[in-house]
Amino acid sequence: MYETTTTRNYTLSSLTASQKNRIFETEFYPVMDALYNFAFRLTLNEDDANDLVQETYLKAFRFIETYQVGTNAKAWLFRILKNSFINDFRKKSKEPDKTDYDEVEQIYNSEDAHYSATVDLRSEVFSGVLGDELSAALNSIPVDFRLIILLSDIEGFTYEEMSKIIGIPIGTVRSRLHRARNMLKDMIKGYAQRMGYKVDEA
């Protein structure tokens, strides 16, 4: 599950407790806030976010031998958290089944190559949006799409990192991100219209 592609230069269970402690202190703990923010944005609930972050660190302890010291700890932990979220939280959430999104995505990809079919808004419209409105808009889009915006625009992961974290090909990362951004722009457009902005391209 947490396999790595490169060869480890140590055998299993070769890390001492103090080495493990050092990994937690220098690589895992510094991303705690980022993990919490990600968890909260996924679950939209403080208790669930707390549980997810705690579970992520316990799993990090359990699987620490599969972590390559000095590699991308943040991406590794985000992947664990995302998998826990899928396994534990999505099952009991009321959001439609994942297959629904897969179907949407397939339809979307089949008409692909039309990246230019974007929601066009003048940049002033974006500039006028308040943080609260933006947060509400982001929270309201389906979780698969919210997740990719969080990883890309909030956390700054590369397409390749996101591909590994989510477990989808890079091409799908790109198309899903495009779709997610359009959804978010649509929400902002609706908000701007209600506020009386002139939203269309001049």
Place this chain on the structure above:
Amino acid sequence: MKDNTCLKVVDKIPLYLDGEMPENEIPIFLEHVKYCSKCMDKYDSERTFKDIVRERCERRCISSSLADSIKNRISMLLARS
């Protein structure tokens, strides 16, 4: 012909802003955006959008009590291992 170029450039704006554009394509891309006002507008719009998502979404921080409790738990597990 020109429209076709614009279409391709517009498709690639997110790639550029996401830092995923291959190095060798960057100069041609920027050259076009600089001189084509339509593409420049789209570029501005996309960049502003990406900026505000990053800057204006409130970031939640973990409570210090949970952070401490996680660290204590890991310390206990480490002591036992």
